[in-house]
Amino acid sequence: MLCNKCQEREATIHITSIVDNVSESHNMCEECYQAVSPGAEGLVVEARLAPCHYCGGPPFMGGPDILAISTGMGAQQTKFMCRPCHQEFHRYIRHEFEHRFGPLLERLAGEFERFPDGLPPSHQEQLAALGELREAVARHMKQWVSQRGSQ
Numbered sequence: 001m002l003c004n005k006c007q008e009r010e011a012t013i014h015i016t017s018i019v020d021n022v023s024e025s026h027n028m029c030e031e032c033y034q035a036v037s038p039g040a041e042g043l044v045v046e047a048r049l050a051p052c053h054y055c056g057g058p059p060f061m062g063g064p065d066i067l068a069i070s071t072g073m074g075a076q077q078t079k080f081m082c083r084p085c086h087q088e089f090h091r092y093i094r095h096e097f098e099h100r101f102g103p104l105l106e107r108l109a110g111e112f113e114r115f116p117d118g119l120p121p122s123h124q125e126q127l128a129a130l131g132e133l134r135e136a137v138a139r140h141m142k143q144w145v146s147q148r149g150s151q
Contacts (some may be wrong), residue, residue, distance in 0.1 A: 057082035
């Protein structure tokens, strides 16, 4: 895949941004990425050296651990994943939201109707649900990697 910006070199950096529920993918070569992202050189070097967080394989994607940050259970640090782990990580999170947390959210939505002021779940309830998701993801990925075998 060629770089979206220069259309000359191979795209080795793949970024997806979501703004106002609109997803945009940017595929750039290292030179163009560094030109549009001052200070990005450290992240590029880190990405080359970092193993997959789950299996130790070569990195494909990296970003902050949003579940750790949102629950206050981890400092903002970059977590890298190989392509198979990245795909399974996101598949599992979608599954958990639909099957495990969907009923919880429906129950909470039903409870909102009983409150005249439409109070949302408390901050503690939200943190507890995200903490459960983070733990479930960690257990699942550990089991999934052991069944799949490392890279």
